Amino acid sequence: MKRFCSGLAFVGLCVMIMCAQADMLSTPVVVGIADMCLATNNISVQTTYADAFARAGNTPLVLPAETNRTVVAQMLASVDVLLLCGGVDVDPGRYKTKPSPRLEKVNLRRDAWEFLLLDEAVKRRLPVIGICRGCQLINVYFGGTLWQDLPSERPGDVVHRGNDAFHDIQIVAGSRLAGSLGTDRLKVNTLHHQAVRDLAPGFRAVAFAPDGVVEAIESDTLPVVGVQFHPEKLFVLKGRDEFRVLFADPLGWAKIGRQRTCSR
Secondary structure, three states, X not given: XXXXXXHHXXXXXXXXXXXXXXXXXXXXXXXXXXXXXXXXXXXXXXXXXXXXXXXXXXXEEEEOOOOOHHHHHHHHOOOOEEEEOOOOEOOHHHXXXXXXXXXXXXXXXXXXXHHHHHHHHHHHOOOEEEEOHHHHHHHHHOOOOEEOOHXXXXXXXXXXXXXXXXXXXXXXXXXXXXXXXXXXXXXXXXXXXXEEOOOOOOEEEEEEOOOOXXXXXXXXXXXXXXXXXXXXXXXXXXOOHHHHHHHHOHXXXXXXXXXXXXXX
């Protein structure tokens, strides 16, 4: 009987530990979504970004554009992950290149805001995810350059821009993106005319379109990742549930210390 009771106590202890771990792993993270600066007097983000994280069980929080470093640091202290969204072209002056005749609209206020966010995020080693323009901005911030207009500067057979345009991507085995998605090949949407040209030092290109255009990047030393396609639209608008894991487990995608479960 004594051994039996001791066995029950041991099993009970194991169950308590497992439950505590499960509770910790299921705790939602707060995702700070950077203001897209679409208008001077408004705070704005596209709802699909917030919807993707919310549907996957996490907490989206929109961060208003600020110029005060102290305020920016305080905002980032309140989030677990920073998201830089899609949008207009990055100013080529940021990577010391003359504007192409095919350069489209830029937003200098937004460039400055997102550079300031990255300054503070790097100091904190805060996980950062970039989508489309966000991926491009990350590459520029860390010292890379961009194709300013793919059709004129890097023509090829793949259509990279269109509301109904899709193409396959090949994901590098062993990359964070491959580990999160559990595959090395996917069909993705494509809505861009700019893309990574010279990769930033300390980063790896980990996914490619059939024509060789970079579709994802990852830092070798920081929890910073980016994708050129729009997984939030595929998940929320197209019902592509294979992309849920990126929004359910953003910390796992960025590969910082703890791993989280993706079964939500």
